[in-house]
Amino acid sequence: MAKFVIECPNCGRYAQARSGFFARKKIQCSCGYTINVKTEKMSSRVCPHCGNVVVFDQSKGAKAKCPVCHEPINTLAEQTQLVEITCEQCGVHLQVSKAATTYTCPVCDHENHVAERIAKEKIKKEGLASVIKYEGDNETLVWKHPIEDFNYGSQLIVHESQEAIFFRDGQALDLFGPGRYTLETQQLPMLEKIYKPLTGSQNVFHSEVYFINMTTQMGVKWGTDSKVRLFDPGSGMHVELGASGEFSIRVTNSRKFLVKVVGTEGGFKQSQIIGGLNRQKMALAKRLAQGNETVEEENYIDKGYFRAMIMTQVKSYLASVIRESGINVLEIDERLMELSEALRNRINIALAEYGLEMPEFYVSRVVTPDDDPNFKRMKEQYAEQYLRVRQEQILQREAEAAADRKAVEARTAAQMKIIEAQGAAEALRIQKAAEADAYRMQAQAEAQEMQMKGYTYQQESSRMIGMEAMKNGIGGEGLGSGLGDIASLGVTLGTMGGIMNMTKETMDSVFDQSNDMGRQIGSSMQVDSWDCTCGTKGITSRFCPNCGSPKPSNQSSSSWNCVCGQTNLTSAFCPNCGRPKPDANHWDCPCGEKNIKGNFCPHCGRRKPQ
Numbered sequence: 001m002a003k004f005v006i007e008c009p010n011c012g013r014y015a016q017a018r019s020g021f022f023a024r025k026k027i028q029c030s031c032g033y034t035i036n037v038k039t040e041k042m043s044s045r046v047c048p049h050c051g052n053v054v055v056f057d058q059s060k061g062a063k064a065k066c067p068v069c070h071e072p073i074n075t076l077a078e079q080t081q082l083v084e085i086t087c088e089q090c091g092v093h094l095q096v097s098k099a100a101t102t103y104t105c106p107v108c109d110h111e112n113h114v115a116e117r118i119a120k121e122k123i124k125k126e127g128l129a130s131v132i133k134y135e136g137d138n139e140t141l142v143w144k145h146p147i148e149d150f151n152y153g154s155q156l157i158v159h160e161s162q163e164a165i166f167f168r169d170g171q172a173l174d175l176f177g178p179g180r181y182t183l184e185t186q187q188l189p190m191l192e193k194i195y196k197p198l199t200g201s202q203n204v205f206h207s208e209v210y211f212i213n214m215t216t217q218m219g220v221k222w223g224t225d226s227k228v229r230l231f232d233p234g235s236g237m238h239v240e241l242g243a244s245g246e247f248s249i250r251v252t253n254s255r256k257f258l259v260k261v262v263g264t265e266g267g268f269k270q271s272q273i274i275g276g277l278n279r280q281k282m283a284l285a286k287r288l289a290q291g292n293e294t295v296e297e298e299n300y301i302d303k304g305y306f307r308a309m310i311m312t313q314v315k316s317y318l319a320s321v322i323r324e325s326g327i328n329v330l331e332i333d334e335r336l337m338e339l340s341e342a343l344r345n346r347i348n349i350a351l352a353e354y355g356l357e358m359p360e361f362y363v364s365r366v367v368t369p370d371d372d373p374n375f376k377r378m379k380e381q382y383a384e385q386y387l388r389v390r391q392e393q394i395l396q397r398e399a400e401a402a403a404d405r406k407a408v409e410a411r412t413a414a415q416m417k418i419i420e421a422q423g424a425a426e427a428l429r430i431q432k433a434a435e436a437d438a439y440r441m442q443a444q445a446e447a448q449e450m451q452m453k454g455y456t457y458q459q460e461s462s463r464m465i466g467m468e469a470m471k472n473g474i475g476g477e478g479l480g481s482g483l484g485d486i487a488s489l490g491v492t493l494g495t496m497g498g499i500m501n502m503t504k505e506t507m508d509s510v511f512d513q514s515n516d517m518g519r520q521i522g523s524s525m526q527v528d529s530w531d532c533t534c535g536t537k538g539i540t541s542r543f544c545p546n547c548g549s550p551k552p553s554n555q556s557s558s559s560w561n562c563v564c565g566q567t568n569l570t571s572a573f574c575p576n577c578g579r580p581k582p583d584a585n586h587w588d589c590p591c592g593e594k595n596i597k598g599n600f601c602p603h604c605g606r607r608k609p610q
Contacts, residue, residue, distance in 0.1 A: 047073055132164075150209075162211050163175060227241060229319070247358050
């Protein structure tokens with residue numbers, strides 16, 4: 001019956017079991033878990049000799065060997081073999097099991113990878129390193145490699161967000177950016193100039209290697225440790241304010257930062273920028289005290305290298321920026337971005353001397369003294385001022401609205417007049433267009449009528465002139481009557497020419513016909529002359545040029561003879577007997593009936609002669 005060690009799947013501790021027919025199939029672990037030897041005998045483990053993770057049968061006991069290095073892997077002595085390492089963060093010496101995967105430092109609570117730390121301790125013990133690199137946390141700004149003696153041909157690995165600087169005798173020499181480098185003499189020109197081997201070996205050189213984290217450290221909190229007293233230009237009062245927020249910071253010049261800030265320190269953390277309570281150290285102190293002693297927080301506050309500088313810059317520039325920019329204290333929240341940008345520019349001027357820069361600086365909160373009497377009076381003044389300004393704005397808007405309303409009414413009235421004028425003009429245009437259409441339709445109808453009757457427009461014009469002449473009574477009744485008819489005909493022709501818009505050819509034909517008619521009338525008329533009793537004959541004037549006797553008057557066609565013997569009467573009654581002038585329409589019948597008014601004789605029935 002052989003003994004072997006089996007690992008508890010619950011707590012990871014090792015328990016002793018036996019193999020054989022009468023051996024117990026289930027054993028009890030110290031943690032209370034029952035281990036089934038038959039089902040849980042296969043396990044994986046890191047070999048304490050070669051460091052590889054291998055799978056083996058635990059039931060083989062001490063005969064179980066690593067399939068890689070063939071060394072015993074399952075004896076209790078192998079599992080409890082201890083090795084000494086140093087904590088990666090605080091550097092304290094620790095005793096851990098070689099088979100353990102990780103180990104948490106009881107001093108700083110940092111979780112160390114055991115296999116990695118064992119390999120580094122081995123390299124440090126031998127004094128040589130084949131690979132130089134840093135893969136720590138992001139909160140570390142500067143990390144110093146623990147080994148200072150290196151072989152030529154060693155590999156230097158610098159990650160994308162890092163820079164590596166070699167130091168010798170306090171001087172910053174060669175700087176390496178991101179990449180993988182083989183350390184040879186041509187890769188270290190500055191180090192080669194001052195390096196002199198101490199042991200006579202040409203393959204080993206001594207130097208300090210610092211890795212600088214070039215990433216931007218975000219979310220670093222800050223806050224004023226006391227109130228900032230400033231003068232408010234709006235109210236003329238002094239008030240006290242407090243401010244807080246966050247900023248981000250990064251290294252811009254590795255050499256300057258190492259020489260002026262880090263110096264000979266083994267590293268530089270983010271918490272060392274502005275300082276603060278180190279909660280890890282305080283928690284460890286409380287565990288060690290075990291409640292017997294009081295742990296004061298003041299004793300566990302890390303030193304802030306830039307705390308005093310940042311606070312001084314914020315306090316001095318906060319008041320000046322508010323005064324220069326004319327920022328109202330009561331409205332400061334809406335100007336935080338402007339205030340933050342101004343403070344960032346001022347602080348970066350001071351940080352540039354140390355190779356640092358603040359890409360972002362935020363004032364996220366400004367604490368106002370609500371209990372201060374001056375601050376209360378200032379708020380009351382601003383409230384009254386706001387109400388007055390608001391009232392003036394309302395009155396101004398009402399006046400502007402009234403003026404706009406009057407302007408709109410005036411524009412509306414003008415537009416209505418324009419619309420009415422346009423409507424009247426459009427109505428007149430439509431009326432004239434309708435009249436023109438009616439006249440055109442009448443002309444077209446007359447043209448069609450003339451075309452149907454078979455005569456032209458010139459013939460129709462001549463016919464109308466002739467009808468007008470006949471209507472005016474042009475005939476051979478004497479020279480005076482003929483001249484009057486001709487004058488009347490001329491006026492009629494002029495009127496007709498203007499109304500009918502005759503063409504030149506039409507008017508020429510009309511005037512030709514009128515001239516012919518005038519010549520015919522002139523030839524048919526005789527000169528109205530008379531003979532005087534003094535012997536002068538052929539007189540055409542109204543008085544005789546020889547004796548001055550007047551022209552004798554002819555009996556008018558309208559004169560009449562009375563039955564009493566009076567002749568050439570022109571009055572309506574006879575001056576001798578008073579008989580009335582007989583009606584011209586009366587006629588006498590041959591049968592002896594006189595003054596008949598009708599068309600037939602009432603005595604014999606004879607028709608009135610035509």
